[in-house]
Amino acid sequence: MKNFFRISEYKALLYRLLLVYFFYFIARALFFVYNYSLLKVNSVGEFFRLAYHGLTFDTTAILYINGLFILFSVLPFWVNTKAGYQKFLFYLYFVTNLIAYATNFIDLIYYKFIYARTTIAVWDSLEHEKDKGSMMFRFLISYWHVYMLFFLLAALWIYLYKKVRVDHEPVTHSKMKYFPFSVIGLLAVAFLTVGGIRGDFKKSTRPINLIDANRYVGQPQHADIVLNTPFAIIRTAGTTSFKKINLVDENVVEANFQPIKHYDNNPKSTPNVVLIITESFGREYWGSFNKDMKIPDYVGYTPFLDSLAQHSMIYTNGFANGSKSIHGMSSIIAGVPSFRDAFTSSPYPKQKIQSLVSCLKEMGYDTSFFHGAPNGSMGFLGFGNILGFDHYYGKTEFNNDAEFDGVWGIWDEPFLQFMKQTLDKKQKPFFSTIFTVSSHEPYIVPEKYRNKFPKGHVPMHQCVGYTDYSFKKFFEEAKKQPWFKNTIFIITADHGNQTYYNEYEKVVNRTATPILIYKPDGSLKGVNKELAQQIDIYPTILDIVGYDKPFRSWGRSLIGDKKIKPYTINFNGNLYQFQRGNYICTFDGKEIVGYYDINDKALERNLIAKPNKEMLENAEACKAIIQDYFERIIDQKLYYKK
Helix, strand or coil, rough: CCCCHHHHHHHHHHHHHHHHHHHHHHHHHHHHHHHHHHHCCHHHHHHHHHHHHHHHHHHHHHHCCCCCHHHHCCCCCCCCCCCCHHHHHHHHHHHHHHHHHHHHHHHHHHHHHHHCCCCHHHHHCCCCCCCCHHHHHHHHHHHHHHHHHHHHHHHHHHHHHHHCCCCCCCCCCCHHHHHHHHHHHHHHHHHHHHHHHHCCCCCCCCCCCCHHHHHHCCCCHHHHHHHHHHHHHHHCCCCCCCCCCCCCHHHHHHHCCCEEEEECCCCCCCCCEEEEEEECCCCHCCHCCCCCCCCCCCCCHHHHHHHHCCCCEECCEEECCCCHHHHHHHHHHHHHCCCCCCHHCCHHHHHCCCCCCHHHHHHHEEEEEEECCCCCCHHHHHHHHHCCEEEECCCCHHHHHECCCCCCCHHHHHHHHHHHHHEEECCCCCEEEEEECCCCCCCCCCCHCCCCCCCCCCCCHHHHHHHHHHHHHHHHHHCCCCCCHHHEEEECCCCCCCCCCHHHHHCCHEEEEEEEEEEECCCCCCCCCCCCHHHHHHHHHHHCCCCCEEECCEEECCCCCCCCCCCEEEECCCCEEEEECEEEECCCCCCEEEEEEECCCCCCCCCCCCCCHHHHHHHHHHHHHHHHHHHHHCCCCCCCCC
């Protein structure tokens, strides 16, 4: 009689999956041996530490690849212990696993040429190879030892698989028990599989990606030991938009954007720089940014920030260059926006990237990144390591779970105070970025402040009030410190959140984002209504501090660039949206599909039937920046050096 608990089947499934882990470890060891001189691992212990962290990435790849095998192994069929069904599982297991496993062996050799794990971009490039057959034959001759290793390991894998068999147990009197217990087992396995694919079960994190491997390493190349090739291919499989395009002459790019900037507007100086990226803090919520919007019955929820704005330079026509938090980080700090697919999820973020971090470190700055969520959440730690931050401070460093909000991370008020206390001890000058967490779904505030802030019209409004109050407490304490007066503060947001007013429900205004620059000496204040965007923050800061070398940037200095016309670009609703001058241009990647008046933020009246000269110039500029964007990313030209 068949055991309705199906213990022998679950044991066999576990054994078979553990075999996959074992052979992935062997592949990682071979990768290390073949590329030893490039990877520069100092000890066997360090290799095993990296391999341990690699288990998370192995798990994701293994569960993706074995999803069907796992499903058919636990489905409550009456025949699944029969020899025929077990043979079906055998072939399903090895066809899927060996195809995926073989990709690891590509990087035993190919890593020496691309210095990264193979991604989907490599397969895309092979589409243009005309003689794939002869190329494969040359590889077979030149690298016979790699093929031999693969087939020897495949044979060993098959031998070990057959060591544990599932004996047939016919279902007789236990059918009524067999089915419900099988369903419970199926649900449990499904739950564990989903968590394994994501990387964990925490709500505060998104599924792990290539950049997350960098959060475990001190040297960028060590991330390639943590990763495995099937994971790299799977996680980049959807990034089909990262392809070179040829739309305009190169001189159009230079004329419109001058991607290599070199400012001489200000003398070289080294003030501290504090960059605050506020979670989901759209422009709609800030009273000081909406004075001239003519929104009926408008109410703002930022009393402190409005008071700070009176002593700051504010840009009331600013926009985000992406729609997610990690998009905001790359746009603001490195000037690299995200369009259809996130740059950080593409095959290309693991390269040398010129940014505020690299430029300010050249000037002797201590650089740090603060985020109150669990370390590694949102991909910030991984991307921060690629950019080269000296220090990362997260929930781990805060080390007091009593201030954890139960969902995302440490409440903004205590974490901002933690940041202030850390900066008090920093060597000057410092560049420090904080990414807040509290102004977000599920739209809660600390219990002690339950009735302190206006509830407003949508749940987000009281969270905005709480974060605004947290800023107030931070600035009250920071201004007591000697470093405060010699510090530039920039406050912006990654993107918006819940909207209430119709003005911010319009297609273009959904990405409306505040930008504020505060200098305690009062030397920079006013209201600027020109178009501005997140990627302008990076060149603006370098202009303010007098960075005296050329650098790569698609943005423009908001305080001193008179050559580049103010513009914004983002991707929304499957279209690129380009704003400049009197018009908005929409582009689908191949053709211009619309021209709209600059005030038509809802994109209701398409003027494409009668385009004028300015519209056509905007269309060429839109194509130019997208062309240069993909070319520089794919050709790894995100760092300019003479």
